[in-house]
Amino acid sequence: MGSDRDEAQPTEPLRELLRAPQGKVDLSTIDPRGTAGYPGKGKKDVDDIVAELAPRLSDLQEQLYAAGRADEPDARSVLVILQGLDTSGKGGVIRHAMGLVDPQGIALRAFKQPTKEELSHHFLWRIRKALPEPGMIGVFDRSQYEDVLAVRVLELVPESEWRPRFEEINAFEAKLIESGTTVIKCFLHISSDEQKERLAERLDRPDKYWKYSPGDIDTRAQWPAYVEAYEEAIEQCNTEAAPWFIVPSDRKWYRNWAVAQLLREHLEAMDLSWPEADFDVETEKKRLAAT
16 A cells, blocks of 8 residues: 655654754764655665655745735745855755745845945844845855854954854844744754865866865864854754754755755745735636637
């Protein structure tokens, strides 16, 4: 007898399997090569599994987008936050996971080193300006968390300035969720060995030179400090309303599928529906038939 279960879905929701633990976070205990919840038998199955997932994900995104375009008063939005150490694959996720939906419904923002204007404002100023409108899926390549990560490791501001930001971020995210935005925070978890391999590949291939910066080695030298900073950021901002998901990212194919699946699960939990017509359908059918 066959099963009614969608074979492209994990046996358990990734929202549970990849959710960061409450309390102390020790990234060394989480396998960056893990494949929790993956319904296939390895990389050889991923194309088929993604092909099954993509239509459902696309339909959900279109329902979200339609509600926003119809100016429904309760139209909602989604914000996907991608954080990770260099080479963890934020760009790969954007291409391969977010690429499964209509690009018209995606609002992408990559946060680089703050400009002089941005530095003259509160650290959340540039974040608020980039939030997705109703109906949109916003994707942040880096985010407000840089102001408790990079600034901490590089000692750009004193601890007395960056530490209170944990509470500010939690309050900001709580208000954002209350206003109708679903927040999906993904930490792309890679190992030091995998990062070294990816940096070496960039130096071995002329088509990847553009991805490499000599500063990558300087950042890599601070690996322990960045890991410590990420662990505390996840601990301090792992709220019930906006939990962190730790996505094993040494296997690129798993990472991309996992983020796409997390997006699907969150969209399904929103119980989306198509907007009602704001015109008389039968009248419009008759008018069309008469043309």
